[in-house]
Amino acid sequence: MTAPAPTLAEDPTLDDVPTAAVHDPAAVALVEEQISVLFQRAKLLWRRAAESVHPELQPVGYRMLSQLVHRGPTNAGTLADCLDTDKSVISRQARVLGDLELITVEPDPSDGRGRLFQATEPARELVLRTRAEMSQMLFGGLGALDAEEVEQLGAMLGRLNEAARPAVG
Structure with a gap:
């Protein structure tokens, strides 16, 4: 039987992360639990x-397609960096997305051997509609907060993400 995974507070990979203050362990556990719930919902x-977008599309394919809608024509290396994955995943997903007619693949004019991936117009429309619906579902609860609370939440999440940067790269 394997040992349970360490909590964020016990994770040895976080030793290099500066801590500005010592917090109540119960409060830290609550934050950790709520972030976990948010990740699961996302x-x-x-x-x-x-x-x-398509019944055969996997989440990583959607994320790749969404990046293409956001960035425009993009090469495999940039997509791999954006999605924190390797080029083999990008290549597999590009084949799937191409077969589903959600992207086109063109030669990269700046690299004779490279390729640029681009979302098709129907895919772009689907992603934009889906993104709006997804955002409403995920963030619709912000309506329960006043404008100042939303700003505070955004600022706190930004600080949390910045503090976690050294630990996760």
Whole structure:
């Protein structure tokens, strides 16, 4: 039987992360739990978003397609960096997205051997519609907060992400 995974507070990979203050362990556990719930909901929404674009599309394919809609024509290396994955995943997903007629693949004019991936116009429309629906589902609860609370939440999440940067790269 394997040992349970360490909590964020116990994770030895976080030893290099500066701590500005010592916090109540129960409060830290609550934050950790709520972030976990948010991640699970986001994963579920990505799965639903992928299925709404095409029933055969996987979440990583949706994320790749979404990046292409956001960035325009993009090469495999840039997509791999954006999605924190390797080029083999990008190549597999590009084949799937191409077979589903969601992207086109063109030679990269700046690299004779490279290719640029681009979302098709129908895919772009689907992603934009899906993104709006997904955003409403995920962030619709912000309506319960006043404008100042939303700003504070955004600022706190930004600080949390910045503090986590050294630990996760």
